[in-house]
Amino acid sequence: MTDASITSTGYSIHNQAEFDDYFALLKPRVMSLVVFTASVGLFVAPNGVHPILAFASILFIAIGAGASGALNMWWDADIDAVMKRTSGRPIPGGRVSPSEARNLGLWLSVFSVGMLAITANFLSAALLAFTIFFYAVIYTMWLKRWTPQNIVIGGAAGAFPPMIGWVVATGEIGIESVLMFALIFMWTPPHFWALALFMNNDYAKAGVPMLTVTNGKKSTRAHILIYTILLVPVALSLSFTQLGGPFYFITSLGLNCWFLLGAYRLFLRDEITAETQNYKLERTFFFVSLIYLFAHFLALLIEAFIDFSFINWLVFI
Amino acid sequence: MALIKLHPQHKKRQRSNIIIGCLLLSFVVLVFGVTVVKMSNGAMLEAFDHSYRISVTPVADE
Numbered sequence A: 001m002t003d004a005s006i007t008s009t010g011y012s013i014h015n016q017a018e019f020d021d022y023f024a025l026l027k028p029r030v031m032s033l034v035v036f037t038a039s040v041g042l043f044v045a046p047n048g049v050h051p052i053l054a055f056a057s058i059l060f061i062a063i064g065a066g067a068s069g070a071l072n073m074w075w076d077a078d079i080d081a082v083m084k085r086t087s088g089r090p091i092p093g094g095r096v097s098p099s100e101a102r103n104l105g106l107w108l109s110v111f112s113v114g115m116l117a118i119t120a121n122f123l124s125a126a127l128l129a130f131t132i133f134f135y136a137v138i139y140t141m142w143l144k145r146w147t148p149q150n151i152v153i154g155g156a157a158g159a160f161p162p163m164i165g166w167v168v169a170t171g172e173i174g175i176e177s178v179l180m181f182a183l184i185f186m187w188t189p190p191h192f193w194a195l196a197l198f199m200n201n202d203y204a205k206a207g208v209p210m211l212t213v214t215n216g217k218k219s220t221r222a223h224i225l226i227y228t229i230l231l232v233p234v235a236l237s238l239s240f241t242q243l244g245g246p247f248y249f250i251t252s253l254g255l256n257c258w259f260l261l262g263a264y265r266l267f268l269r270d271e272i273t274a275e276t277q278n279y280k281l282e283r284t285f286f287f288v289s290l291i292y293l294f295a296h297f298l299a300l301l302i303e304a305f306i307d308f309s310f311i312n313w314l315v316f317i
Numbered sequence B: 001m002a003l004i005k006l007h008p009q010h011k012k013r014q015r016s017n018i019i020i021g022c023l024l025l026s027f028v029v030l031v032f033g034v035t036v037v038k039m040s041n042g043a044m045l046e047a048f049d050h051s052y053r054i055s056v057t058p059v060a061d062e
Helices: A019-025 A028-043 A051-075 A077-082 A098-119 A122-143 A150-170 A175-198 A200-206 A217-240 A246-268 A271-276 A280-305 A310-316 B008-041
Strands: none
Touching: A019 A051, A019 A098, A019 B008, A028 A051, A028 A150, A028 A175, A028 A280, A051 A077, A051 A098, A051 A122, A051 A150, A051 B008, A077 A200, A098 A122, A122 A150, A150 A175, A175 A200, A175 A217, A175 A246, A175 A280, A217 A246, A217 A271, A217 A280, A246 A280
């Protein structure tokens, strides 16, 4: 590239993309959650994996998640430009062109799936390919603009990483990985609907049929409570698999009481009070939902590495 | 002292190029590591037909 290229392109000097902009296309915060849940899925599995293979596998799962994020930003650039929360992203900000984002997403998808097949096994690579397809095509291109149930079904995309991690280690899909999948799948609707409660104007402006836009906030609050109630048995059921144990059970019980109480308080809240208080409770519930998921997976990890069998003794004393 | 003063845009590109170079180097190291692990795991097998190598199989105690 010559010096002339600085001025000959359509971008101004100040708008030219830097490495950070391409990295932002991969949604690093989502990637960090994927890295964490996939790592837990891999490390709690009964089969040991060589540290280098484990590191490489988690890296390629994260790159796959990032690729689907780039494809999402490419397709949703028009929505992102309208929404306050996303207007600063690289494409609406004019720093990266949509075709660059699309190409980055496609190439990283192929790269991550291929490398995971080489590093781990074909089943985990197939699951990663399906996850990317589900997030980029089923959720982003189809569900998001079509139905208020978009994040209920689309939540599956975010639920696959621990299952992929498990498959990397074991080579098969066990009941434990299905339950880890179910935990994230059931957690996703209350989490995103809480966000939608205090970001409703953004979604309405962009024409995204979130539940808050189509059914109103009162209905959304009821939905949050119902899904939180349904989440409780799913979260607790992991206690009775080989992954769980007394520590996980106690942690999960506490977290579910906390989360359920928050959902019930949201349900009772009227709109005028919420607006007057700038949706403080809704923001807190959203924050608690992040802690809820993180703590559940952390508890599984702790169960895998620390022997809590002495707690059984305390029960019988 | 540099003969030509770099434009800020060149500095930004230089930074990106260095990061991409480091990433590619890390990828090479990672692939090398994965290859070594994969090869080590298969050390007990013959490459051409995946049968056990008698020459490297430990002798069982009587």
